Amino acid sequence: MVAAVAGALFALGVVAPGPAAAPSPRAAQADGPTAPDPREPRPPLLPADFQGTGRYIVRDLGIDVPFSWQGRDGNSQMTAGGPDHPIWFTNLIYENTLYTLTYKWPNIPLFPPRACSKVPGFFNRQIFNDKLKTARYVGPEILQGEKGRHVDHWRVGVVGGSTVPGEFFRFPLALGDIYVDQHDPSRWWQVLQFGLQNLFDPELDEWFTMDTFDHRPGQVTLPDRCPPPTS
Template identity: 95%
Template sequence: MASRRTRRTLVSAVAGGLFALGVVAPGPAAAPLPRAAQADGDVAPGPRDPRPPLLPADFQGTGRYVVRDLGIDVPFSWQGRDGDSQMTAGGPDHPIWFTNLIYGNTLYTLTYKWPNIPLFPPRACSKVPGFFNRQIFNDKLKTARFVGPEILQGDHDRRVDHWRVGVVGGSTVPGEFFRFPLALGDIYVDQRDPSRWWQVLQFGLQNLFDPELDEWFTMDTFDHRPGQVTLPDRCPPPTS
């Protein structure tokens, strides 16, 4: 996504994709990097046909948003209701604070705070041009490539399927014309339920505020109860 206003679209296009941008800023000690261990031996699941990630219509989850090279590890929430969805990282008392939404067939991103980036006067809400909704997002996820089964190690080890999805600009004929990567996401979903998301690494043009061009979110909880999705007052009305 090339300015922070247009950031986070896959997850803002992958999450919505993968959602949506560098300065080197001093920060506290680096936050721990989420870890994934390859499943093998006795813990490996049996043969099966893995299903690609799916964003459900109704869900709510909480976790952490990690920008490791800036030493940032802040609260994160992701909620969905009736096909709309909203991600929120940090808050007014944290070093970063932004929200991304799929709302009324429209993709939005709004960054309130980012280290050493002047958002003064307050940055306007970015309404990404075009029609975008959960179905378009899920159709893109169907093109994801299966990397393999893994175990995410943490307080609760989770068996997940690791998928990779990307967006590339330029010619669709490799070698004929110049092509360039726009976004790439590694997505880790529950092996038994691919609509239950546990971790995402996203990087590319959508992360240009981050010196290392990568940002993580990891979920501690994720269930299918309808969440709360609220369009900020400064965001323009959705596409009809």
């Protein structure tokens, strides 16, 4: 689950359960002559206050469920599915702490009481946005659909092991493809996340796509079963 491309990738997981096959990408390069783009695109930014709705997709499991992402005063919460859907989880950045709680996932025995995972260490929106500043710009694209949204495509990753490429063993932990509005990089429209944060998904990759994304304060609620945040 995303929990944490917003935490893991995002401590870039932001942190979803496991394996899934990704849907066919909805993004397509804009047609027309290849003229130089004079824009200086800004990397993705997670705003302090926002609310959006869309779909969470685990293609290899045939799952396509409602998804919401909300932020308030720098805290944020993702929720996919619900009690009437085949998957149901929530991921939070809450008071400098990263959480993920999975209620339901196909073929995974989640015996009660289902634990809420508090990722060790200090993590907040500023740390997340600092990581997003290292994202690589892929290019301008159009998300095909009713809206035909013009987006900037970015890629961000996390690698474990040595910081010296080629000298010692290194291994990829997480990778995210992020599609944000060309005029407002704090407006997110689509994310593909791949990596260890998707451990419940057989193919280790999951999508979310947004139908709405507004800069109005949302509602962020830490579930009762989650331990209190760090001080």
